[in-house]
Amino acid sequence: MRQAYLSRIITYYNGELRDFKAHYLIVENGKIIGISEKKQENFVDYSDYVILPGxxxxxxxxxxxxxxxxxxxxxxxxxxxxxxxxxxxxxxxxxxxxxxxxxxxxxxxxxxxxxxxxxxxxxxxxxxxxxxxxxxxxxxxxxxxxxxxxxxxxxxxxxxxxxxxxxxxxxxxxxxxxxxxxxxxxxxxxxxxxxxxxxxxxxxxxxxxxxxxxxxxxxxxxxxxxxxxxxxxxxxxxxxxxxxxxxxxxxxxxxxxxxxxxxxxxxxxxxxxxxxxxxxxxxxxxxxxxxxxxxxxxxxxxxxxxxxxxxxxxxxxxxxxxxxxxxxxxxxxxxxxxxxxxLGFDKITGSLEPDKSADFIVVSLENFDDLSTRELLSSLIYLGDDRNIVATYVNGKEVYKREKI
Ligand SMILES: [Zn+2]
Incomplete structure (x- = not known):
């Protein structure tokens, strides 16, 4: 099954830290197909959030x-x-x-x-x-x-x-x-x-x-x-x-x-x-x-x-x-x-790159649109905790979703 997630996506990619704004993370049968700007037919709208690797x-x-x-x-x-x-x-x-x-x-x-x-x-x-x-x-x-x-x-x-x-x-x-x-x-x-x-x-x-x-x-x-x-x-x-x-x-x-x-x-x-x-x-x-x-x-x-x-x-x-x-x-x-x-797992997880397992998290953060990549990561590292985690996926499967408050 193919599924796409629209979001700001931050991940190491080809050895570099990348920040993809308004991109789709495309997942099929638990694996990442790629990250694309092109509008996808079926997608989960996480555009109010940020997607990071798990x-x-x-x-x-x-x-x-x-x-x-x-x-x-x-x-x-x-x-x-x-x-x-x-x-x-x-x-x-x-x-x-x-x-x-x-x-x-x-x-x-x-x-x-x-x-x-x-x-x-x-x-x-x-x-x-x-x-x-x-x-x-x-x-x-x-x-x-x-x-x-x-x-x-x-x-x-x-x-x-x-x-x-x-x-x-x-x-x-x-x-x-x-x-x-x-x-x-x-x-x-x-x-x-x-x-x-x-x-x-x-x-x-x-x-x-x-x-x-x-x-x-x-x-x-x-x-x-x-x-x-x-x-x-x-x-x-x-x-x-x-x-x-x-x-x-x-x-x-x-x-x-x-x-x-x-x-x-x-x-x-x-x-x-x-x-x-x-x-x-x-x-x-x-x-x-x-x-x-x-x-x-x-x-x-x-x-x-x-x-x-x-x-x-x-x-x-x-x-x-x-x-x-x-x-x-x-x-x-x-x-x-x-x-x-x-852990010897860098071919299967740790970043959102093609052929890896779709292990990712959906993160909430106020007013992140105005933040640079460094500022966004800095906000999460210095202020973040479980309250910022909206959903967690492993192998493309949702393993946690925050209950609505
Ligand atoms: Zn110990």
Missing amino acids: FVDTHTHLAQIDARAKWYPDLIGWLEKYIFPAELKFRDDEYARDAAQRFFKALASNGTTTAAVFSSPFKNATNIAFQEASERGLRIIMGQVMMDINVPDELKISVEKAEKDTRELVNKWHGYNELLYYAVTPRFAVSCSMKLMKNLAKISREKELFVQTHISEQEREIEEVLKLNPDFKNYAEVYQHAGLLGPKTILAHGVHLSEEELKIIKNENSSIAHCPSSNFFLHSGIMSIDSMKRFKLRIGFGSDIAAGPYFSMFEVARDASYSNSISPEEAFYYLTLGGAKS
């Missing part, structure tokens, strides 16, 4: 949806006091379903069309999460969070059970449709033994899965990792030795990475999920986008719910611009095409 959230946690905004002065204490109890609640299937429904609705209503998600430490709840992601129709990379040391017993899993759960979930959900992908998800090297990490890495290679974990968020965490793995010089080496690094690996944070570690990550072609709101909230420090660029690393933005309090990627981009003084155009790049690239 946002890419490269790091977030489903099981932490109800643990946002719980202040604590450091990461490990915060995990123990708030996050482990929050994740334990996912043993209850009914709660797990309700939370997953709210989580994916929140992504859609904030204009996020693609996300890399840590589920919870439980297989049932992860099955439920995939079901709900599929119901909502979002593009989701997700995995069961694995831990076997240094956490409460109820959250630990044996290496054997971790393998069994992973294989079951992969068989059921990886490639279940064109929108769902499995990621092996060792939480981080503080709560995972080398044996567990090696085993998960082995499965990821065998099944060509994504890998997602955390790296170098806080100093105390780094010290713990090196205490647990005394044979290694740094955190990145620990993951490299486990076999967890590679082109499908997403490393969250990387606030305190040394040059040597950045080189390792570059050589392995892994990507970094920059989570500025979370880094501010937990006082983790400031990740330098410049050093990532110097090493030509792929980076995307992550909301990192719940350490990051907001689902809105406008707000995450705002925090990134405060921590790194990047321009609105650059922030918009990381929100869309850059984020897609960091």
